[in-house]
Amino acid sequence: MAEHLIPDHQETPLRTHWHALSKEQIEHVLQTGVGGLTDAEARNRRAHYGPNQLPPPKRHGPLQRLLMQFHNILLYVMIGAAVITALLGHWIDTGVLMAAAVINAIIGFIQEGKAESALDAIRAILSPHATVIRDGRWREIDAAELVPGDLVTLASGDRIPADLRLVKVKELRVDEAALTGESLPVEKCHEAVVINAPLGERYSMAYSGTLVVYGQASGIVVATGTATELGEINQMLSSIRMLSTPLLRQVDRFGRTLALAILSMSAATFVLGAWWRGQPPSEMFMMVVALAASAIPEGLPAIMTVTLALGVQRMARRNAIIRHLPAVEALGSVTVICSDKTGTLTRNEMTVQHVVCAEHVFNVGGVGYAPVGNLSIDGRIIDPDHYPALAMAIRAGVLCNDARLREEDSLWRVEGDPTEGALLVLGEKAGFTQHVSYEAWPRLDAIPFESQHRFMATYHRDSDDEPWIFVKGAPERILDMCGAQWSHDGERTLEINYWRRMAADTAAQGLRLLALACKRASPLGGCLSFTDTESGYVMLAIVGIIDPPRPEAILAVRECHHAGIRVKMITGDHAETARAIGAQLSIGVGKPAVTGAEIAMMDDATLRRLAWDVDVFAQASPEHKLRLIQALQEEGQVVAMTGDGVNDAPALKRADVGVAMGMKGTEAAKEAAGMVLADDNFATIVSAVHEGRAVYDNLKKFILFMLPTNGGEVLVVIAAILFELALPLTPAQVLWINMVTSSTLGLALAFEPAEYGIMSRRPRPPGEALLSGFFVWRVLMVSVLMMICALGLFLWELNNGTSMEAARTMAVNAVVAAEMFYLVNSRFTLASVISLDGLTGNRYVLLAIAACIPLQIAYTHAPTMQAIFNSTDLTQLEWCKVVAAGLFVFSVAEFEKFVIRHSPLAARLNK
Known part of the structure; x- marks a missing residue:
């Protein structure tokens, strides 16, 4: 076959329209048929398209x-x-x-x-093998050898090896959650679907990397390697550049500004001292080096690492596992959380919420697979045995059922279809245990569910040996089979309009619908056949089933709103289901749900406006999710994105904080994310945001502590030069202060617990500088206070006839004592520390001070230290003066907090 007859599906628009073509059209376009390809044709095509593999990423050495x-x-x-x-x-x-x-x-x-x-991780989910027809014979080959036009067979448990257009289907259900986010297996067919069908509704297609959970099929390969849907996600992921976190961007700006300030200050100090005041250039050069080294926050990288690492440990205890350290702090600056629905906001356990019978609508309590909950009417708990239609409907749901409900390690699990599992849980709540029901009403025959018939039927005999046929399926199909309905006092004529109205009302609440009916009769031929399902049934009930929100997620969303964080739900489910769940979670109430198809039609400017205004997005593809994240970021938002599937990986990587599910998440999602939830619980994200805000607070507290320390030393030297005074600190003494305080005192603030009301603040503006105007004021104020203490004490002692060595020793100790007291001040930015909790609430602060005191005593009194730093012994009175200097800084700093707390500025700073 000539290669030009083979369309290059990596370039042609037809690649996205395979689902809309008929089997004959597919075979014509790809020049294939029931006998598949020959080996020679396959080799030619493989040379043209390349292997069915995803290319490895480019990496830095x-x-x-x-x-x-x-x-x-x-x-x-x-x-x-x-x-x-x-x-x-x-x-x-x-x-x-x-x-x-x-x-x-x-x-x-x-x-x-x-x-x-x-x-x-994405490449790892590709199928290693495929069963294919080559030269008219079935054979198993390496999946990498597949080419467009190959005819492939699928069976239950197979990983689909390439994108296939299905041509023969027998009860095929495919788990596409990793690709589309759809929570339930998708029923497939071989008929073409409309050309603009979203990815999750292309029922004639089977996509690479998804899993066959039931049935059999055969299909023609239409895309391989990078041309598959999975390959597109891989290409999208490899092209996305991970964004720097807000903190790293702030620290980078802060570092540039500080570096410029340090170099400028050093040059100015050298000029002032050496050229203006006539100090020896060599001595001034060493002093400038000492001041520059002192001013450089070399403790900042270490304190950032320690603070973030402590945040990682605290988050791990709350089931949030951090993969990239900066993600810890980035969580604290999040303004928008875009969350998947299934399993994150919801339990991923289908639950019956309503049972609609001919005369009553019953509410079902409890959520999930645990069989705990009551049945009620308008809040009044009822006994199902007193309502014959309800009892028979529940029995039908348990008997016409292929799932199994099991308890393992105190956890209830469903084996089989989740919707059927929900009916078993309802039966347990009402006392109709599956095992006991099967013993009393043994199954004799069954018609399994088939998508073209849309129902399942089973044949039983009760304890009196009376025959029964039960059916369950789509309400409109079951209603067609019924001529009567079961009421409290027996059978009555079917009120078709009532059932259609109740079905519409229940579906409008976002619930999935199943209808249940029965017929007291034996199969006509002894075995159950479709002839036995044509008519004569009695309508029992319509059951409304939903994957309910997690109770803790409802509270967590409320806490996010209280903290000024917008929560948006992005799901692969249908719009009505998404809106109903969103309403229960207080997400997007009173607003429309926007679908992926609608997003695809919008330009970027329109999407930016809509992304902020709308909170529920349904049937979203990987491209839609990625565009939504980018639109929010372009609006200046800091975005956290949760997800579990391969389809979520690009958005997870692009988000400021990607959050993957640990229990049901794919490896691709986990590897792309900065954080993994061990319990797949949205409430854990809120706990992580709390920790992230505490981490950022502690980093700011450290900077607020560190800069005045360095600033005070600089001002002491500059003031001495300006006023032609003897230098109160030698270069070696400056370096000593810097070394001893950075290694002991500042580290304690990394262990500071979160301040009260931290989740009542609004998220900080994404473009906010690390040092605000208030912080600059605080740094200058404390720097001046430390300069006053050190320089004032130095001059006072010299004026009283104290030796230069003693005066300098007192100046050094005054600076260190001021830092010790200011460390206690720094525990709270605005709140007073004059309380038991304020003074003793962080034991690491007390330990740091306790470690620093012996160092200063050794510096002052140890002969070796006196020889190195030219220090000397101090009397008790002189030590009291040093402590008084520290108390002076502490008192003024607390007074400044008091003034600010009682001024209009406090409200703005606490936002």
Whole structure:
């Protein structure tokens, strides 16, 4: 066969329309038939299309990934300072600076790039083998050898090896949840469907990577490798660049600004001292290096890592497993959560909620597969035995059923169709246990459910040896078989309009409908046949079934709204079902549900407006989900996206925080996500948001503590130079202060518990700077306070005749004491710490202070330290002055909080 006769389905529009072509058209276009392809034809096509595989991703080498971690302005400054201190022989300082830089790079190297594994996970779900007709004979081949035009057979349990146009179907049901998000297996057929059918409704197609759960079929391969739906997702995933988290963007901006400020300050200090005040250039150069090293927040990478790691541990205890450290904080800045429905917001356990009989509508309590709950009418609990139609309907649902309900390790599970399982749970609630019912009413024959007939029938005999035939199926089909209805006092003429109205009302609530009917008769031929299902049945009930919302998800959505976070539901289910579940969860109430087909028709500008206004999106494909995430991000939102299927992987990777399901999620989804929910529970996301906000608070508290510390030292030196005073601190003493406080005090704030009311705040603006105007004020105020304490005490002692060594020793201790007291202040940004909880609520703060005190005592009184740093002993009175200096900073900082709390500014800062 000439290759030009084979359409390049990777380019032609027909690739997306295979579902709309007839079997004859498919065979003509692909030049194939019942005998399949010859080996020669298959080789030609494989040379044209390539193997049925997904290409591996491009990866950076380990060395390149490691070097990329040093591409950070603060690390450049830190490494530069380390080189200068090394040239000057200050090896301890060099070691501290280089260790901070290397540790930061190693952590980034370990965490970076893990999402590339998502592409490996997608390739892993491809079927390894396929049963195909070649040269007129069936054979099993490597799935990578498949080409368009091959005729493939499918059986229950098979992983579909390529995109197939089905040409022969026998009760085929395919689990497409990983591709479409549809929670139930999809019934397939061989008839063509409309050309604009969404992916989940292309019933004549079977897609690569999905799973056959029931039945048999054969189909013609129409797409392989990257041209399959799965391949498109793979290409989409590989083209998506993971976004930096809000914190990393803020830290990057902060680092650039701070680096510029440090270099400017260092140059100005050198000019002031060496050229204006005549200080020795060598001494001023060393002082500038010391101040620059002090001003560089080398503790920031370490404190970020520790704070994020602690957040990871706390989240893990709440069933949220973090895969990428920055995702911890990103959760705290989320403004929108886009959530899958099935299993995340809902239980993924079909539950009967309503039973509509001829005279009553019964409500069914309880959710999920656990058989706990009552039946009621208008809130009044009833006994099913007192309502003959209800009792017989429940019995019919239990007997006309192929599923099994089992309890394992205190958990109830359904084996078989989830909808049939819901009927068994209803039976258990009403006392109709399946095993006992089968013993009393043994099944003698059955007609299994078939999509073209839309019902299932079973033949039984009761304990009195009376024959019964039960049917269940689509309401309109069952109504066609009925001529009567079962009422409280026996059979009556069927009121067809009543049943149609009740079916419409129940369906409008987003419930799936099943009708149940019976006939007291034996099969005409002894065995059950379709002749026995034509007429003569008595309508028993219409059952409304739904996958109910998780109770904890309802509370969690409410908490999100309280925290200023919008929750949007994106699902593969139908629009009415999505709207009904959304209403129960308070998502999108009073608003329309937008379908994927409608999204596909919108331009980007329209979608940006709609993405914010609408909260429920139904029948969404991977492209639709990705466009929605991008539209929200373009509107300035920080987006978390939940998902479990391969179809969710691109959106999970693109989102600021991708959240995958741990229990039912595919490996592709987990690898693309930054966080995995071990319990598949939406409420866990809200807990993680709480932890994320606490992490960000602690990082800000550390920066608010660290910058005044460094700023105070800088102001002390600059003030001394400006006023032609003796330098209160030597370069070595500056480095000592920086080293001892960074290694002991600041770390304690990483362990700070969340402040009260943290989930009552609005999400912080995505473009917010790490240091707001208020923070700049706080940093300047405390820096000036520390300068006043250190410089004031230094000058006072010199004026009283104290030696230069003692005055400098007191200045060093005054700075450190001020930092100790200010550490306690820093526990709460605005709230007062003058309480038992404020002073003792974080034991790590007390431990840090307790560790710092011996270091300062050794610095002051140990002969070795006196020789290195030129320090000297202090008297008890001098130590009291040092403590008083620290108390001064503490008192003024608490007074400033008091003033702000009682001013209009407090309301804005607490938003």
